[in-house]
Amino acid sequence: MGKSNRELVDECDKFPYYQDSPxxxxxxxxxxxxxxxxxxxxxxGYILNSVMVKFQWPxxxxxxxxxxxxxxxxxxxxxxxxxxxxxxxxTLEAEAKRGDLEILKGWRNELYPVYAPGGEFLLEMERxxxxxxxxxxxxxxxxCYVEDEQGLQFWVPRRSRTxxxxxxxxxxxVAGGMxxxxxxxxxxxxxxxxxxSLPEGVVKATAKSVGCVSYFYVRxxxxxxxxxxxxxxxxxxxxxxxxxxxxxxxxxxxxxEFKLYTVEETKQALANGEFKPNCAVVFIDxxxxxxxxxxxxxPDYYEIVTRMHRRFEFPTASHFAS
Amino acid sequence: MGKSNRELVDECDKFPYYQDSPxxxxxxxxxxxxxxxxxxxxxxGYILNSVMVKFQWPxxxxxxxxxxxxxxxxxxxxxxxxxxxxxxxxTLEAEAKRGDLEILKGWRNELYPVYAPGGEFLLEMERxxxxxxxxxxxxxxxxCYVEDEQGLQFWVPRRSRTxxxxxxxxxxxVAGGMxxxxxxxxxxxxxxxxxxSLPEGVVKATAKSVGCVSYFYVRxxxxxxxxxxxxxxxxxxxxxxxxxxxxxxxxxxxxxEFKLYTVEETKQALANGEFKPNCAVVFIDxxxxxxxxxxxxxPDYYEIVTRMHRRFEFPTASHFAS
Numbered sequence: 247m248g249k250s251n252r253e254l255v256d257e258c259d260k261f262p263y264y265q266d267s268p269x270x271x272x273x274x275x276x277x278x279x280x281x282x283x284x285x286x287x288x289x290x291g292y293i294l295n296s297v298m299v300k301f302q303w304p305x306x307x308x309x310x311x312x313x314x315x316x317x318x319x320x321x322x323x324x325x326x327x328x329x330x331x332x333x334x335x336x337t338l339e340a341e342a343k344r345g346d347l348e349i350l351k352g353w354r355n356e357l358y359p360v361y362a363p364g365g366e367f368l369l370e371m372e373r374x375x376x377x378x379x380x381x382x383x384x385x386x387x388x389x390c391y392v393e394d395e396q397g398l399q400f401w402v403p404r405r406s407r408t409x410x411x412x413x414x415x416x417x418x419x420v421a422g423g424m425x426x427x428x429x430x431x432x433x434x435x436x437x438x439x440x441x442x443s444l445p446e447g448v449v450k451a452t453a454k455s456v457g458c459v460s461y462f463y464v465r466x467x468x469x470x471x472x473x474x475x476x477x478x479x480x481x482x483x484x485x486x487x488x489x490x491x492x493x494x495x496x497x498x499x500x501x502x503e504f505k506l507y508t509v510e511e512t513k514q515a516l517a518n519g520e521f522k523p524n525c526a527v528v529f530i531d532x533x534x535x536x537x538x539x540x541x542x543x544x545p546d547y548y549e550i551v552t553r554m555h556r557r558f559e560f561p562t563a564s565h566f567a568s
Numbered sequence: 569m570g571k572s573n574r575e576l577v578d579e580c581d582k583f584p585y586y587q588d589s590p591x592x593x594x595x596x597x598x599x600x601x602x603x604x605x606x607x608x609x610x611x612x613g614y615i616l617n618s619v620m621v622k623f624q625w626p627x628x629x630x631x632x633x634x635x636x637x638x639x640x641x642x643x644x645x646x647x648x649x650x651x652x653x654x655x656x657x658x659t660l661e662a663e664a665k666r667g668d669l670e671i672l673k674g675w676r677n678e679l680y681p682v683y684a685p686g687g688e689f690l691l692e693m694e695r696x697x698x699x700x701x702x703x704x705x706x707x708x709x710x711x712c713y714v715e716d717e718q719g720l721q722f723w724v725p726r727r728s729r730t731x732x733x734x735x736x737x738x739x740x741x742v743a744g745g746m747x748x749x750x751x752x753x754x755x756x757x758x759x760x761x762x763x764x765s766l767p768e769g770v771v772k773a774t775a776k777s778v779g780c781v782s783y784f785y786v787r788x789x790x791x792x793x794x795x796x797x798x799x800x801x802x803x804x805x806x807x808x809x810x811x812x813x814x815x816x817x818x819x820x821x822x823x824x825e826f827k828l829y830t831v832e833e834t835k836q837a838l839a840n841g842e843f844k845p846n847c848a849v850v851f852i853d854x855x856x857x858x859x860x861x862x863x864x865x866x867p868d869y870y871e872i873v874t875r876m877h878r879r880f881e882f883p884t885a886s887h888f889a890s
Contacts, residue, residue: 264587431862431863460870480870535857540753541780541804542888547888548782553879556879557874557875559587563870564870
């Protein structure tokens, strides 16, 4: 039988919904502290209680309220993003040095942004620490495909077996995280070059922006580091239709090889659980947008569509180029 | 300036979200009774308190609990859908006869289904009564377009100025509600013939299933009948690419005329508020899937995408053809 598409979405969008059971949701939230920043009313992420107690929270920078289960960065209300980011960097570097948190051993030297309501940039923090705070992260995923008289086929890469996260699993043709200064299409061009050796000109001529998927991921052992860490994500999605003459090739050592998969082979690999969870979701989104999954052949159509477009309880980014 | 895309989505997806303000949400819910059916745990819809008090609820069929603000159909727990539907039909016919509820004057003789969790068919009720109970309704919307060297253009119909709901407003090329026995594609074929005079063969050869939009609409005066009635909707979405030789024509008296709109003309008509609210959302969805709206040119990209794929607190249909 294998996994249904709904089970694949369940694996990716794992955090409970208030509406499914207010009582269960409330009980589940109790396992977390909320992450806030002085001067901003919004909850920016959730910190697992088990992470909370492992962390040292220097009292000059952090207010920990155990009653309300809140951890607040207490920089001045009118602090600049640089000032907030500096304090967080110091805290995280000290934690990494102490070595109690497994996930911080995957330090990337990449900064991920956090936004206030209205898309105002609040601060940035080291990428690998994002799941400790449960902040929303952003990325791009693209599906490279060929479609001609031989049918529809997808360029599917296999992740390197030595990669820290999800080693050996199948991936989307191009995928990567967006750091603070990047915009989605810019990130796509960079990742397409790094991961699939696609020239900028090809990407600009062929890539089509087709939406975004969002889901509230809860990390399991395949992700590396502590389990149950929270990772709400927004992934901007692109379709890249290529001629048979353009063949993606690994551009760094993160990908082992690219292979052409038919629709049936892709469905089988999905059902086998061979894809990294969020990459499975991007394929399901492709199948829905391209009429491969329909309300008549997919029993959980509505549930799948809505679950992969989750609206978070946290403020999110705007990448509008004004 | 005109309306932004976000404002257009706001007009269609109007019911508050728990996550935006639990207190406001709770206070807002208090204006409603929940609609339940004996034998099923789920909340099936919301009934406005102002509607509640206008209704006569025959005590042999309905239990009204003012404390818990619940209206329950008390047919046997193992009643058949036919038995439940018959009781509701009697109640609704009596109400229509009494004439206190404006919306029941638009009696359609069309039956809309209500489902239990897992997609089990529970009952059906007269279409025009759906918003009184706030049940989820289902429909199909299709965008007919031409795309060639002259560019991308859409076939946009104007609703008849004598139509009861949204007279004179712009619409999607094909749109209609799904009654109990219909499946989405079947409904599309029927509506495409009735509303746009498109032959079944053309629809089957050209229509592509591309997802669904869902939103929690709250009726205003343009919808006719009482205002503030609730209308959570799932609309299955199709793209229909036509050659210049195929021209949609009004097939009944619901549509005044079809005209070709360029992307710019469509955007302008959207900003002018000329489209029926849910048809605006279907166009925004088209623009997102076709790379016309992107994260870089639409400031509220994520908010729009997630709001037009709302996951309801009510059970929904499955149209899986097993």
